[in-house]
């Protein structure tokens with residue numbers, strides 16, 4: 001069985017949802033859906049208004065979103081019975097959302113509100129399938145998708161509960177919600193923004209799917225950021241390691257966590273375009289390609305922290321003390337470089353920066369730089385190849401470089417620069433690494 005996931009834009013209009021139905025009608029698959037595009041953002045805003053006690057504004061926004069769904073239903077369905085079912089469904093989800101405008105608003109209620117987008121899109125999609133005579137079963141993600149106390153997916157729970165759900169209803173086709181799950185207390189939670197890809201990959205791993213397809217509105221992973229650089233092209237083949245680096249360092253097409261569960265069971269991931277379904281897209285699998293440079297990605301909002309100390313000279317245990325502080329504040333480190341007397345590292349989450357800085361002061365002189373970007377060049381830089389670094393740095397010779405990390409893995413060179421130089425860096429690298437002939 002396959003797992004096929006469609007993102008928000010793929011189900012963003014009634015017409016697009018109908019196209020998705022056409023694409024999957026003959027498949028044997030679990031279909032994972034995101035919320036209709038724009039819905040999760042709107043639900044986030046509603047929750048924010050409720051946290052600020054702006055109940056009237058929240059109610060207005062709920063009303064607007066509800067109206068857009070009634071219009072959606074009218075365009076999606078034509079039979080009177082299906083329309084009635086769908087309007088009732090929309091009404092009941094929105095009255096649930098509305099019930100949270102009455103009194104104190106909590107984080108649990110926020111999570112429940114955020115879950116409504118996927119619940120709605122999947123149920124409406126199934127009503128449409130019913131209307132066109134395609135049999136499917138709706139699998140409630142809240143009955144099998146779960147995170148543990150460390151907010152990590154509970155694979156054992158997911159596998160066993162999903163297996164049970166699959167036997168409850170027999171069909172070639174199953175529909176389920178991406179993104180939403182329960183937490184260790186059984187409360188409604190989610191896999192964070194963009195998490196539907198992760199849902200698809202976790203489901204793929206749980207059922208040992210033959211493949212996982214991720215359908216979005218672009219024809220696969222590109223060799224550079226198409227929002228910044230012209231003439232990017234889609235990469236036909238990527239290894240899991242390359243895909244994970246690119247997704248983590250900014251390629252928006254795929255949630256970074258979604259690579260690992262597929263990799264664990266060697267399940268290929270295909271990135272496909274709903275708008276141009278016949279295009280090849282990208283295949284992600286174990287096998288490495290033989291090219292030198294695969295792609296470039298960039299991640300903004302980076303802060304670099306330098307800790308300089310004479311005590312580091314010839315000392316051991318210094319790095320452990322530094323990492324210990326970041327671990328206590330649950331702040332992941334992305335890039336790290338060291339010299340004999342200083343360490344520079346980057347983080348992308350400044351929530352606890354002040355407290356971290358305070359503690360680092362005991363270890364040495366601390367310098368902080370914000371508004372940086374990590375430019376990540378992905379390819380094959382095995383230890384016996386020559387000249388790759390030269391090509392990268394020649395392309396970047398007019399750009400000030402704050403940090404470089406080379407050799408951490410065979411597939412990644414990370415360069416930290418000021419975000420103001422990002423566009424220039426991406427364009428120059430594109431010319432230097434991909435357009436030489």
Ligand code: ASP
Nearest residue numbers: 034040179193194195196
């Ligand atoms: N609907 C969620 C979001 O917008 C999850 C997803 O689309 O992957 O973040």
Ligand code: MG
Nearest residue numbers: 007194197253
């Ligand atoms: Mg997405």
